Amino acid sequence: MKDYGTLSEAINKLKLEEGYKYDFNLIDEYLELKSEKEKYTADEFEVDKVLRFEGMSNPDDNSILYAITTSNGRKGVLTDGYGVSGGQVSQTILDKLHRETRP
Numbered sequence: 001m002k003d004y005g006t007l008s009e010a011i012n013k014l015k016l017e018e019g020y021k022y023d024f025n026l027i028d029e030y031l032e033l034k035s036e037k038e039k040y041t042a043d044e045f046e047v048d049k050v051l052r053f054e055g056m057s058n059p060d061d062n063s064i065l066y067a068i069t070t071s072n073g074r075k076g077v078l079t080d081g082y083g084v085s086g087g088q089v090s091q092t093i094l095d096k097l098h099r100e101t102r103p
Contacts, residue, residue, distance in 0.1 A: 007053045007079070010065055014049075014077055020067050022076025029090040033074060042096040044071040066097065 004010035014020040025032045030039040049067035066078040080097075 004051055007063055007065060010051050010053070011077055011079070014065075014067050018067070018075075020075045020077050022074055024066075024068055024076050024078040026078065026080065026089045026093065029093065031068070031070075031078065031093070033070075033076065036074065038070075038072075038074070040070050042090075042092045045069065045096075047097065048075075 002013075004013055022033055022035065024040075025034060027039070030041050031045055032039050045068050047066050048069055049065075051065040051067075053063050053065065062081065064080055066080075067075070068078055069075050
């Protein structure tokens, strides 16, 4: 498996070397790609890679980086805290992301 280093190094490698140029946000029932004014439901994207990062001194620094491809070919990244807990995000989206993080 490729060594992606730190979270910021991984984001840079995915964007510059692997073509994941967009930044996704988790919003209610979908992933949002604000720069393109697009929204994607759980059926409209795939999680290509899941990278976990643990903070050395603080468990609150743990994060997960998702490399995502949408049904219309947009490739981007989504960063979230461990275990995607995000309040108003739909269970369908959470289930899709959690399914991809299981060993």
